[in-house]
Amino acid sequence: MFNALGAEHASVRLRAALAIGSNPDPVFLEILVERCGIEPDFFVRDMLSWALTRLPPEVTLPRIRRELASERPRARGQALHTLSKIGDKSTWTWITRDMLRDADDEVARTAWRVAVVLVPDDEKKDLADELVLHLGRGDRKVQLSLSRALVDLGDTIEPALAGAMKSSDPAVAAHARATELLRQDPETGFDVALDEAKRVVALGPEGVAAAAASADAATSETAGPAETAELTAAAETANAQEGTVC
Numbered sequence: 001m002f003n004a005l006g007a008e009h010a011s012v013r014l015r016a017a018l019a020i021g022s023n024p025d026p027v028f029l030e031i032l033v034e035r036c037g038i039e040p041d042f043f044v045r046d047m048l049s050w051a052l053t054r055l056p057p058e059v060t061l062p063r064i065r066r067e068l069a070s071e072r073p074r075a076r077g078q079a080l081h082t083l084s085k086i087g088d089k090s091t092w093t094w095i096t097r098d099m100l101r102d103a104d105d106e107v108a109r110t111a112w113r114v115a116v117v118l119v120p121d122d123e124k125k126d127l128a129d130e131l132v133l134h135l136g137r138g139d140r141k142v143q144l145s146l147s148r149a150l151v152d153l154g155d156t157i158e159p160a161l162a163g164a165m166k167s168s169d170p171a172v173a174a175h176a177r178a179t180e181l182l183r184q185d186p187e188t189g190f191d192v193a194l195d196e197a198k199r200v201v202a203l204g205p206e207g208v209a210a211a212a213a214s215a216d217a218a219t220s221e222t223a224g225p226a227e228t229a230e231l232t233a234a235a236e237t238a239n240a241q242e243g244t245v246c
Contacts, residue, residue: 002031010041017044021051026059033063036082037075049082057088065094073104080107084114092118100130105142108134112149124156132160135179136171144190147179157183174198 004016164176177197
């Protein structure tokens with residue numbers, strides 16, 4: 001089994017991790033943790049974390065805590081991911097500001113997600129204040145992760161987001177506004193929200209309203225007689241229906 005976890009083919013490593021998790025034994029703790037830090041395949045890493053969750057927490061958690069300080073980003077990130085799977089609220093204090101500010105985007109993204117899972121209610125505001133400091137960071141994937149983490153904190157993020165939307169940095173202001181749009185309507189796509197937010201930041205609310213008015217005027221001017229008649233008829237019908245409903 002030890003050899004299988006280091007096999008060349010990912011499918012063999014995956015089956016080995018599944019077998020260990022299905023028959024948990026603390027003798028595999030060290031090899032599971034070590035493989036988490038070097039395993040290149042996402043699905044195998046996830047299975048390794050699952051196998052770790054099958055061991056008693058009192059055995060697993062102390063070893064995971066040591067791995068949080070690893071020099072290898074993958075090891076730190078997977079240790080954080082495993083903490084989220086175990087879900088022991090007492091490990092909240094292990095999520096330090098340094099982890100939330102990790103220079104490696106993947107580690108930081110995982111730390112944000114885990115922090116939101118573990119944070120006590122009375123510390124959500126402080127966590128929101130910390131997370132908004134990262135608005136505008138990284139590529140789309142990083143920004144989406146941060147927005148999701150903030151939205152998962154609920155209404156606690158409103159004051160922090162309101163301040164960030166006034167930032168002089170356009171990237172920060174747009175990311176904050178996009179996050180607020182997602183908070184108000186979770187069904188809104190992130191790309192749509194971010195594009196709209198960037199437009200508002202670039203033009204300002206008044207500029208957006210003026211642009212919309214100009215577009216409406218242009219549409220009216222270019223409409224032919226038939227189109228104008230159709231619009232008028234539609235408006236009259238709508239008014240009549242509205243009067244009937246009232």
